[in-house]
Amino acid sequence: MVNLDEVKTAQHQISGLIHKTPILTSALLNERTGNEIYLKAEHLQKTGSFKIRGAANAVKQAIDDGAQFITAASSGNHGQAVAYIADQLGVPTTIVVPEDANRAKVAAIEAYNGNIVYCGFTSADRIPKAQQLAEEQGGVYIPPYDHPLVIAGQGTIGLEVLDQVPDIDIIVVPVGGGGLISGILTAVKETNSAIRVVGVEPETANDTYLSLANKQITAISGTTTIADGLRTSQPGQLTFPILQEFLDDLVLVTEDEIKEAFQFTLERTKQLIEPSSATGIAAVLSKKLKAEKNKIAVILSGGNVDLKQLDRFLPE
Numbered sequence: 017m018v019n020l021d022e023v024k025t026a027q028h029q030i031s032g033l034i035h036k037t038p039i040l041t042s043a044l045l046n047e048r049t050g051n052e053i054y055l056k057a058e059h060l061q062k063t064g065s066f067k068i069r070g071a072a073n074a075v076k077q078a079i080d081d082g083a084q085f086i087t088a089a090s091s092g093n094h095g096q097a098v099a100y101i102a103d104q105l106g107v108p109t110t111i112v113v114p115e116d117a118n119r120a121k122v123a124a125i126e127a128y129n130g131n132i133v134y135c136g137f138t139s140a141d142r143i144p145k146a147q148q149l150a151e152e153q154g155g156v157y158i159p160p161y162d163h164p165l166v167i168a169g170q171g172t173i174g175l176e177v178l179d180q181v182p183d184i185d186i187i188v189v190p191v192g193g194g195g196l197i198s199g200i201l202t203a204v205k206e207t208n209s210a211i212r213v214v215g216v217e218p219e220t221a222n223d224t225y226l227s228l229a230n231k232q233i234t235a236i237s238g239t240t241t242i243a244d245g246l247r248t249s250q251p252g253q254l255t256f257p258i259l260q261e262f263l264d265d266l267v268l269v270t271e272d273e274i275k276e277a278f279q280f281t282l283e284r285t286k287q288l289i290e291p292s293s294a295t296g297i298a299a300v301l302s303k304k305l306k307a308e309k310n311k312i313a314v315i316l317s318g319g320n321v322d323l324k325q326l327d328r329f330l331p332e
């Protein structure tokens with residue numbers, strides 16, 4: 017398992033490559049929820065999501081170990097993060113994306129000088145392709161969550177929150193493959209085990225919820241949740257045991273609750289976050305997270321939104 021020392025090492029490794037993101041507050045959000053809410057603004061992070069933290073840690077290590085080429089398989093935030101950081105560190109990248117990848121997302125990767133290879137429609141098509149391209153050209157494939165250096169990199173958010181919000185009671189974290197939350201659990205629980213860490217998933221992408229209930233990794237078949245960063249079909253081999261050991265609670269939110277939270281955040285706090293991040297706000301606004309007069313950090317994990325889709329993210 018990843019440990020606190022590895023998260024501290026990651027913090028040192030990536031400090032010059034990322035932003036230390038601010039904490040935002042909203043009096044209205046405090047009033048509505050009956051708690052003190054601290055929003056960790058990773059939507060203001062470089063490339064618009066926290067994914068740069070794990071990517072920077074893993075890509076930097078790969079290059080230090082002699083890699084001359086980096087690949088990833090993602091048209092989303094992970095693909096952008098890997099392309100950006102490899103470009104910053106002067107190494108070429110190829111990002112394998114689905115045949116039907118969104119044009120705006122492909123353009124963002126290309127803007128960071130990532131080469132695009134189109135392959136199939138599922139991650140089961142893309143991952144072997146990205147691994148094969150890496151192998152053929154003396155490169156390294158960087159996975160989105162199931163990798164110790166990626167988990168340790170994401171965990172640096174936990175260290176920042178502990179530093180920025182003294183006496184925090186609860187940290188609320190969206191869950192996809194579980195890299196973000198397992199990194200935060202590693203950073204926080206070894207430092208102060210009394211702090212509660214609570215995950216959030218969309219009801220229709222409840223693979224981690226089911227896996228915890230079944231006490232084994234359990235896959236779901238496709239979901240169409242608007243929280244597209246949380247559409248993974250199952251938790252990771254490395255992330256799941258960390259959740260099993262340390263996670264305090266996992267809350268499920270509906271698509272309507274995500275839309276309400278998205279609208280609230282945009283209208284009231286003026287922050288444009290992506291639906292995946294709105295799940296954390298949904299957990300506190302809906303009061304599905306049971307807490308009163310607590311200091312709660314909510315991780316706003318990313319802000320990459322295709323503005324043409326805005327309508328789909330708002331309540332009817």
Ligand SMILES: *Cc1c(COP(=O)(O)O)cnc(C)c1O
Nearest residue numbers: 093192193194195196245317318
């Ligand atoms: C990837 C991602 C998540 C989920 O992170 P995991 O490490 O896969 O659990 C949440 N929000 C956003 C914006 C993401 O890009």
